[in-house]
Amino acid sequence: WATSAHIHENFLQCLSHQVPNSNSFSKVIFTPHNSSYASILQSFIRNLRFTTPVTPKPLVIVTPLQEAHIQAAIYCAKEHGMNFRVRSGGHDYEGLSYVSYEVPFVIVDLVHFQSITIDVENSTAWVQVGATIGQLYYRIAEKSKTLGFSAGVCPTVGVGGHFSGGGYGMMSRKYGIAADNIIDARLIDVNGRIHDRKSMGEDLFWAIRGGGGASFGVILAWHIKLVPVPKIVTVFTVNRTLEQNATKLVHRWQYASFVSLFLGGVDTLVPLMQESFPELGLVRDDCIEMSWIDSILYFADLSGEPLDVLLNRNPSVADYYFKGKSDYATEPISEEGLDRIWKELIAAPIETFEFLFSPFGGRIKKGSSAFNRHMTWIRRFYNFMAPFVSMSPRSAYLNYRDLDLGVNNKGNTSYAQASIWGLKYFGVNFERLAHVKTMVDPGNFFKNEQSIPIL
Ligand code: FDA
Structure with a gap:
């Protein structure tokens, strides 16, 4: 503990040199002595499993107002042996953006990096990582009725973690996942240098679109390609019980290709469904036509709310305790x-x-x-x-993080050992990710319980 207090002191001193203006220092740096420390820590914890008294807490939380503050936090954490966590929306299933089992640690919380610029003419947008997908959808809809973006369903999910780990939602069958629609990014590397796609190189740009950002640097913003949506889309939710033949339907659904968001009107959808999936018995009354942005509210269980509920960073339902797992069924289940x-x-x-x-x-x-x-x-x-489900190896979705699959050692972890969980998330891409990691962060500074190991 004495060592940790010592590191803490040195780290703070280092930061005060790097962030000299005392006015901004007090708005950017929070220690347990500050009255707002607890509320800042708590504000983006989305899983109550990580709010217990025994959950490890950061020695310092930094809420940067400028890029220079992030550079300072990286520099000082490296100089003084602090573990480093970066948080955008705080939805990590295992809390890795704000809990570290290697202490002492600092959280860099990107809550102030929320700007979103929509370019309707070119169908693109720049979105800073601290924005939520709800805010992004709202800003798109504010500018255009015929543009959308393919990412997750829950509006409070953060753009930083979500896009770097994949990001799938109702339009992913048609337009791919969020990571597929990223055309540029800004990132701070371990040496504090700021890169765009060109200067970071294609390998690193590839790695941060699916390999998770936390192993490679601090992503500041994404440049994304918006996707076309018709003025009217149709949504439906059909419930069936086991008595109503649910087994046969689920079995059939695995073969049929249908989504309950249809990019078009009900007049096209119903005959299409009657032809490709008659067993479901979809009728006009099951369907609701609406705009794409209203479908975002529908799938988030927010129908009837005003659109600006999407700007709310707090979930509309209370946070809860959860543990999640994921897998891929590679063959239809009988x-x-x-x-x-x-x-x-x-x-x-x-x-x-x-x-x-x-x-x-x-x-x-x-x-x-x-x-x-x-x-x-x-x-x-x-x-x-x-x-x-999948086997040899059994696979999992990175954005549904699961520490049961295996974790890194304290200190460095061998590639072979990390392969136990790494191959499950990334399959054959794991080795390439480890090459990129070795190239861009050879000292393994950006490290967490499931970060990519160096070779
Ligand atoms: P958070 O801030 O916790 O970050 C997650 C990880 O990314 C951490 O390791 C963190 O350090 C790292 N990171 C964050 N910002 C970074 C940055 N700027 N640079 C580098 N690394 C960074 N998924 C999905 O595909 N579709 C869905 O519909 C949903 N829905 C959903 C609902 C709910 C209620 C939850 C809790 C989760 C989901 N998810 C999901 C999963 C979600 O995509 C996943 O948890 C994301 O990583 C969350 O990103 P955040 O920025 O919110 O998390």
């Missing part, structure tokens, strides 16, 4: 397999869980504080799912 899964779910010894099939990946998340019982169940159910 009806018999689905029956077994339903039985397992019905017998689940816990009250709340969510089991989600997405056009890629599956997600199970839970709420409730009966913690150990839930954690034990979700791990057992994950093992139960093994015959139905």
Whole structure:
């Protein structure tokens, strides 16, 4: 602890040299002695699992107002051996943007980097990483009724973590994930240098679009390509119980290619569905025509709210405790397999869980504080799912981070050891990511429990 206090002091002194104006220093740097430390830390914690008294806390939180403040935080953390975490929207499933199991650590919280500039003429936008996807959707819709962006469903998700880890949502089948639609980025590297796509080079630009930003630097902003949307889209939600043949439908859905956001009107959709997926029995009454931006509210369960609810960074439902897992089914699951899964779910010894099939990946998340019982169940159910999903290696979606897959050692971790979890998230891309990491951060400064190792 004495060492940690010492590091803390030196780190603060270093920052005060780097951020000399005392007025801005007090607005940028927060230690546990400041009255607003707790509320700043708490403001973007989206998983109550990481709010307990034993959750490791940062020695310092930096909320930069300028790029120079981020450069200062990197420089001082490197000089004084502080672990470094960067937070944009705070939605990390395992809290890695604000919890470090290697202490002492500093959080750089990019809450003040929220500017969004829409260029309708070129169908592009610059968005700073501290903005949420809700804010981005709102600003697009403010300027155009026929442009949208393909990213996640929950409006409070941050653009920093989300785009760098993939980012899929209702339009991903048609337009790919968020990372597919990034055309440039600004990033600060381990030496404090600011890069764009050209100066960072194509390898690093590739790595931060799916490999997670946290291993490579601090991303400041993304330049994105907006996608065309018609003035009218159609949404539907069809609920079916097991008695209403849910097994057959889910089985069929795995073969059929349909999404419940249709980029067009109901007159086109209904005959299309009758032809390609008649078993669902979709009728006009199930469908609602609306603008693309209203469909964002619909899928976020915010229908009827004014549009500017998208600018709200706090979730409309209270935060909850959860543990998530994901996998990819590489073959359609058989009806018999689905029956077994339903039985397992019905017998689940816990009250709340969510089991989600997405056009890629599956997600199970839970709420409730009966913690150990839930954690034990979700791990057992994950093992139960093994015959139905990917294998050799079993795979997972980075943005649904899961530390059960394996974690880095304190200090450095060998490539072989990190492969245990790395191959699950990245498959054959893991090796290339490790090459990029070795090239851009050979000292392994940007490190967390599942950061890419150096070779
Ligand atoms: P957060 O700030 O926690 O960052 C996540 C990771 O990225 C951390 O490792 C962090 O250090 C790093 N990071 C953040 N900003 C960075 C920066 N500027 N530079 C470098 N590294 C940075 N996913 C999806 O694809 N579709 C969806 O619909 C949803 N919906 C959803 C709903 C809810 C309620 C949750 C909790 C999560 C999702 N997700 C999701 C998952 C989400 O995409 C994932 O958690 C993202 O990483 C969140 O990004 P944030 O910036 O909010 O997280």
